[in-house]
Amino acid sequence: MKTSLNALDVLALSTELKKVLPNSYVDNIYHFNDVVIFRFRQSSGEKNDLRVDVGKWIRITLYSFEPPREISNWCKVVRNRLIGLKVQSVLQPLFDRLLGIEFDDGYKLYLEVMDGGNIVLTEPDNTISVVYKIKETKERVLKHGVIYNLPVQKWFDPLKVSADQVLNVFKSSKGNIVQSIVKFLGFSGEIAEELVFRSNLMKDFPANELELDHITKILDIFRELYSCSKNVSYPVSVWSDKKPVSVSPCMLEIYKNYKIISHPTFNNAVDEYAHAVIAIESEVEYRRKIEKEKSRLLATISEQEKMARVYSDLAGNLRTLATIIQSHMVDFSSYLDNIKEIGLNESLKTKLEGLFSGFKILEYNQKLKSLIIGIDNLKIN
Helix, strand or coil: CCCCCHHHHHHHHHHHHHCCCCCCEEEEEECCCCCEEEEECCCCCCCEEEEEEECEEEECCCCCCCCCCCCHHHHHHHHHCCCEEEEEECCCCCCCCEEEECCCCCCCCEECCCCCCCCEEEECCCEEHHHCCECCCCEEEEECCCCCCCCCCCCCCCCCHHHHHHHHHCCCCCCEHHHHHHHHCCHEEEEEEEHHHHCCCCCEEEEEEEECCCCHHHHHHHHHHHHHCCCCCEEEEEEEEEEEEEEECCHHHHHHEEEECCCCCCCHHHHHHHHHHHHHHHHHHHHHHHHHHHHHHHHHHHHHHHHHHHHHHHHHHHHHHHHHHHCCCCHHHHHHHHHHHHHHHHHHCCCCCCEEEEEEEEEECCCCCCCEECCCCHHHH
């Protein structure tokens, strides 16, 4: 089951959002859990809710939601910066899982899906005004006041790379063709499998055995997918037994045996698909929490039952000891009074221990006038 957008998906969304968001104004912003909804309003009054499930999904949603009762500090700051600003353009700055929204005052909003996701608002001078997740790595620093840098390109640019460059890298690869496409071209596993399938190659074919013609074909097929995604030629969602499998701006041949649902827009496809995926994930998370709580309660019950047995045994032992002492209470009182007055000597110790079989004096503290007595494995202060 596909659980987040890939770069081709973001490309298709940017194409569609370019037709919807420009010239609209930020009307409101909502934040709950790891979901942020930007409400845009057209001059006609029409509203569009752009929902961002941080690190997973971006789409204009038709599904209603319950606004949170409390406004997070992050949301308050972003509202203060963005509400009332007019959208100028929507773009995908790099071929990556990154969407940018530019406003008329020079502010820019970057919605990052990669690396766990982030939302970054920059000032007109490109310094970061607000960031959803503060991050500091060797490649990038994302925090208030620093210059925003686009993600470092870890792979070849698939639109510019030559077949010779890819072949040279693949020759040193120890993985199969799918693994190598993901590693060196940065594609998702889904796209890598589609490229291999359309190239009539096996998924486990060793990358270091590929020929130049193979690489050329793979890159040509990718560019076809790129063009198809950019033009949002055939947006579909893929299902199996009513369960979501994938969503794509164009038909992928690896899913030809699955149930395919066509959608009027890719945004609509993502909205329907993501809604279903989130419902499943929420159910799984709910069950996980229930099982975790169940395990905790069972462990608590087990521990309490263990302690109950311990205390039950202890209570029985103490009752036995108390019964024995009570049956010799007159002698006990007499000897203890003597001990309090003159202390414990061998004569009193012998007499006290001779009251009944197995009785011993284990310890005596003259200062505290404290006596620890025992019989068999029982002892009491």
